[in-house]
Amino acid sequence: MWQIALIQTNISAGDPDRNREVLESKMQQAAEAALKPDIIVLPEMRNTGYALEQIDKLADPEGLASRRWISEFARKFKVHIVAGSVAEKREDKVYNTMLVFDRTGAEVAAYSKIHLFGLMNEDKYMAAGDQAVTFELDGIRAGASICYDIRFPELARTLSLNGAQIMFVPAQWPHPRLQHWRTLLTARAIENQMYVIACNTTGRNGNDYFFGHSAIIDPWGEWIAEGGETEGIITGQLDLTLVHQVRERIPVFKDRRPSAYEL
Numbered sequence: 001m002w003q004i005a006l007i008q009t010n011i012s013a014g015d016p017d018r019n020r021e022v023l024e025s026k027m028q029q030a031a032e033a034a035l036k037p038d039i040i041v042l043p044e045m046r047n048t049g050y051a052l053e054q055i056d057k058l059a060d061p062e063g064l065a066s067r068r069w070i071s072e073f074a075r076k077f078k079v080h081i082v083a084g085s086v087a088e089k090r091e092d093k094v095y096n097t098m099l100v101f102d103r104t105g106a107e108v109a110a111y112s113k114i115h116l117f118g119l120m121n122e123d124k125y126m127a128a129g130d131q132a133v134t135f136e137l138d139g140i141r142a143g144a145s146i147c148y149d150i151r152f153p154e155l156a157r158t159l160s161l162n163g164a165q166i167m168f169v170p171a172q173w174p175h176p177r178l179q180h181w182r183t184l185l186t187a188r189a190i191e192n193q194m195y196v197i198a199c200n201t202t203g204r205n206g207n208d209y210f211f212g213h214s215a216i217i218d219p220w221g222e223w224i225a226e227g228g229e230t231e232g233i234i235t236g237q238l239d240l241t242l243v244h245q246v247r248e249r250i251p252v253f254k255d256r257r258p259s260a261y262e263l
């Protein structure tokens, strides 16, 4: 069994120092709870928020400051961290990059968001990643996905075909698309028979009202933990044997017939 804690919080657009301070205190609260988490998960763009007009100046160069901070925290509290995503500057471009560290403080994955969200102008200011990423924590393979990525079932399917039993989804997903959020997350879990762990933000940036509803969804599509619309730490347990049980009961991976429909 894995104990998970999702840090659902407001992210202040354009204020990386404040965001780090707020997150650190909540992460510490989660790490010191009686039910100590194996994994802490943070939301999307957790350093800058969607301060896109200033993103070039605010983005973390090579993600170095983020990497140093998360690594130290992971080692100190002996907890794996799926550190949401950060605006990261590389070779004059800014990427929306998920960082993952294990409980020894070692970096195990970096994934740059493949699908940039035009409705929030992300594509005008940021560069897209071009590689699907899976990684292992405690010998369990998991996959990376960020917010808008969940609208693309091909990515989640690629991750599950590459062995992922869990997909992490840091997000900044606003109203009025709560039904899309709930439906897409549930569908990705059911069709790939894997856990989906989604950490959304709360609060407001301009006209965007982020609604929380962070979730832990099991491979049968049940929402085993769900946040409300305000800040909170959402916790739940993963039982990885359920992935195998569901995959045996309805053998989707054995029954799929890609030769009939792949482009």
Ligand SMILES: NC(=O)CCC(=O)C(=O)O
Pocket (backbone or CB within 6 Å): 044, 117, 120, 146, 147, 148, 149, 151, 171, 172, 173, 174, 177, 180
């Ligand atoms: N930050 C995002 O990618 C938002 C995606 C979103 O809101 C959607 O409806 O898709």
